[in-house]
Amino acid sequence: MDMIWQGIHDAFSLTIQRDPAIVKAAILTLQVSLSAVLLATAIGLPLGAIVGNKNFWGRNIIVIFFRTGMGIPTVFVGLICFAMFSRQGPLGQFQLLYSPQAIAIGEFLLALPIIFSMTQGAVSSLDRRVADTAQALGAGPIRKLVTLISEARIGVVLGIFTALARCLTELGIAVMVGGNIANRTRTLATATALETSRGEFARGIAMGIILLSMSLSFTLFLAILTRKKNSEVTR
Amino acid sequence: MIDINQLHVSKAGKSICHVHRFHLDVGHRCWISGPNGSGKSTLLRVLANLEQPTSGSCRITAPAIDIVYLEQSPFLFKGGLRHNLSFGLKCRKVSRDVRLKRVEETIESFRLQSFLNQDLRTISGGECQRIALARALILEPQLLLLDEPFAELDLEYVELVNEIMSCRPTMTVLMTSPHRPPESWSFDHLTMAKHTP
Numbered sequence: 433m434d435m436i437w438q439g440i441h442d443a444f445s446l447t448i449q450r451d452p453a454i455v456k457a458a459i460l461t462l463q464v465s466l467s468a469v470l471l472a473t474a475i476g477l478p479l480g481a482i483v484g485n486k487n488f489w490g491r492n493i494i495v496i497f498f499r500t501g502m503g504i505p506t507v508f509v510g511l512i513c514f515a516m517f518s519r520q521g522p523l524g525q526f527q528l529l530y531s532p533q534a535i536a537i538g539e540f541l542l543a544l545p546i547i548f549s550m551t552q553g554a555v556s557s558l559d560r561r562v563a564d565t566a567q568a569l570g571a572g573p574i575r576k577l578v579t580l581i582s583e584a585r586i587g588v589v590l591g592i593f594t595a596l597a598r599c600l601t602e603l604g605i606a607v608m609v610g611g612n613i614a615n616r617t618r619t620l621a622t623a624t625a626l627e628t629s630r631g632e633f634a635r636g637i638a639m640g641i642i643l644l645s646m647s648l649s650f651t652l653f654l655a656i657l658t659r660k661k662n663s664e665v666t667r
Numbered sequence: 668m669i670d671i672n673q674l675h676v677s678k679a680g681k682s683i684c685h686v687h688r689f690h691l692d693v694g695h696r697c698w699i700s701g702p703n704g705s706g707k708s709t710l711l712r713v714l715a716n717l718e719q720p721t722s723g724s725c726r727i728t729a730p731a732i733d734i735v736y737l738e739q740s741p742f743l744f745k746g747g748l749r750h751n752l753s754f755g756l757k758c759r760k761v762s763r764d765v766r767l768k769r770v771e772e773t774i775e776s777f778r779l780q781s782f783l784n785q786d787l788r789t790i791s792g793g794e795c796q797r798i799a800l801a802r803a804l805i806l807e808p809q810l811l812l813l814d815e816p817f818a819e820l821d822l823e824y825v826e827l828v829n830e831i832m833s834c835r836p837t838m839t840v841l842m843t844s845p846h847r848p849p850e851s852w853s854f855d856h857l858t859m860a861k862h863t864p
Contacts, residue, residue, distance in 0.1 A: 561742035568715050568736035569802070570758035579754075583745060 442634030443641050451638070453614070453623070458642050461619040464532050464606075465599035468539035469547075473592055476544050480551025480591075481580050485563055495552060501545025506538075510608030513538040517609060530611040535619065538605035543595035550591025554584035593654055597647055668693045668810060668839045669714065674723035676709050684709035686723075689857060693728075693809075696840040698848055701859030707843040710859070711736060711812045714841065729809035729839075732759060736812040740792070741799030748774070748782045751798060755806040769805055776831060777801040793819035800828055807835060813842040 446454060483494055515521050517529040528534040558580060566579040581588055603621045610617035612626060620639045628636035671689040675682065684706025691697050699707050712718040713725060715736030727734065735755070743751050749770055756766045774780060779801060782790065787798070796819050803811060811832075817825045829852060832840065840854075848854050 559742060561738060561740075562744075564717055564738065565742045565744070566754075567717060568738070569755040570732045570735070570806070571754075572758070575758055579744065585745075 436633075436637075439633040439637040440641075443638035446635060446638040447641060451635075453618075454620075454635070454638055454642065456615055457618050457620045457623045457639065458646075460532060460617070461600060461621070461643075462646070464536045464619065465539060465596060468536045468599050469543050469592060469596045471536075471540050472543035472547050472595060476547035476591075477551050477581060477588065478577060480548040481555045481577050481584075483548075484552040484555030484558075484584075485577075485580055495549070498545040498548045498552070501541075502549050504542070504545070506542060506602045506604030507608065508604075509538050509541050510605040513541070513605060513609045529609060530613060530617055532610070532617055534609040535606050535617060538609050539599040539602060542602060542605065543599055546595040546598065547591045550594065551581070551584070551588050554587025554591070555580050557587075558584055589654060589657075593650060596650060600646055601643060668695070668728055669841070670724075670726040672724045674710070674713065674725050675721050676706065676713060676718065677721045684713070684859075686710060686859070691839060691841065691855070693839055694837050696852070696854045697842070697857055698854040699841065699843045699857045699859060700845065700847075705859040707859055708739060708814050711814050711841065711843065714810075715812050727810065733809035734812065735803045735806050735808040735810070737799055737803045737814060737816055739814040739818070741795055743787045743795055743798060745788075747787065748779060748785075748798065751787070751802050752805055755802065759806070773801050773805045777804075778827070791819075793821070796820055797824060804828075804831060804835075807838065809837070809839060811838055811840045813840065815843055815845070817844065 483491060513534060514529070516523045517526070517534050518524055519529075528537070562580060562583050563576060566576045571579060601621055603625060606612065606617070606619045606622045607625075610619065610622065612618050612622040618626075620643050624636045624639040624643070627633075627639065669689065669691040671686050673688070674684070674686040676684040683704070686706075699710065701707050709718060713720050714727065715734060716731060717736065744754060752770045752773055753766050756769065761769070774783070777797065777800070779798060782794070782798060787795075790798075796816065800813075800816055803813075817828075820828075832838065842848075842854070847856075
């Protein structure tokens with residue numbers, strides 16, 4: 433137990449001192465995860481809203497495919513990405529293996545099914561009159577889609593946040609296609625695992641605390657945003 | 668404005684709406700009556716392009732953006748009164764200044780001031796219908812399709828809406844209602860019969 437308290441104590445001093453290795457890992461984690469989630473949102477959000485609102489042949493197959501993807505092990509995504517980016521792989525010529533871009537692509541594959549499925553679920557559970565009312569008032573296909581997303585925003589935001597949380601903390605992809613190279617592809621999750629295996633318990637906990645702080649900051653940010661949106665209802 | 672010929676709508680093999688022949692000129696107003704299940708709402712949904720007819724033809728001379736349909740139990744979007752009233756204007760790319768001006772004018776003419784500081788999720792069915800009517804009429808459409816718009820409104824407010832509609836003589840109105848509108852409203856009448864499959 434003493435070891436844990438000592439770890440927490442050391443973690444705070446390392447965080448306050450802004451240990452360069454920790455800062456670099458934190459910045460890289462944020463860059464990689466945010467770019468992956470932004471890209472996944474740009475694709476998954478409209479796609480999820482369309483599939484959630486339309487009935488067409490093969491819809492259920494698409495939904496099942498993405499829902500299965502929600503629980504996919506990160507090591508498996510890492511393995512697929514490794515096979516794609518390795519020198520013999522189909523994308524080997526781009527030399528992406530062991531780069532932050534490779535981690536971002538892997539995390540994009542992780543985030544996309546979450547954002548798609550949560551958006552699809554939120555939009556399909558909306559009142560049928562949302563789409564009809566928007567169309568009856570003259571909304572074109574894009575505005576109709578925006579309206580559907582806006583009406584289902586709580587579920588949509590939750591989906592984006594879940595995807596971000598999964599990307600921030602994932603380990604399998606970062607290790608397999610990032611290689612955990614110091615100052616280049618070391619994320620907070622891989623660094624935490626490495627420091628703990630080295631017996632550097634305090635550094636491991638410090639990184640864990642930073643991960644937790646990031647998660648808390650996003651939660652607070654979203655809570656404020658949702659509260660602001662709700663207060664607009666009365667205006 | 669509207670030309671319907673042998674319009675037929677069926678769902679799952681069941682006939683839900685049939686109109687032999689119907690014509691309505693620009694600026695005319697028509698009241699549709701008929702028993703439950705005679706297809707009054709379906710006819711309006713077909714005219715609003717929310718449903719497709721199984722057979723027959725339905726020609727409307729007004730452009731799609733100038734047709735506004737109001738559901739029997741209207742839906743209000745999240746985001747307050749002003750957001751709801753300006754929704755259709757945004758769809759028509761009306762400039763911000765004009766939009767704001769028209770929204771304020773509509774709030775005043777439809778006496779909606781009390782809803783400005785109210786959560787629209789907590790209002791009654793009649794109040795919801797008032798806002799939805801204002802949201803439809805602010806657009807000044809060429810063709811207005813109303814599905815039992817006054818079912819939950821008090822008489823005073825019905826008269827107010829009629830007054831506002833009277834100021835728009837070129838607007839064509841097609842309305843379903845179980846009750847005959849007052850004589851002063853000068854509505855044509857179409858009766859729909861219930862169809863057996």
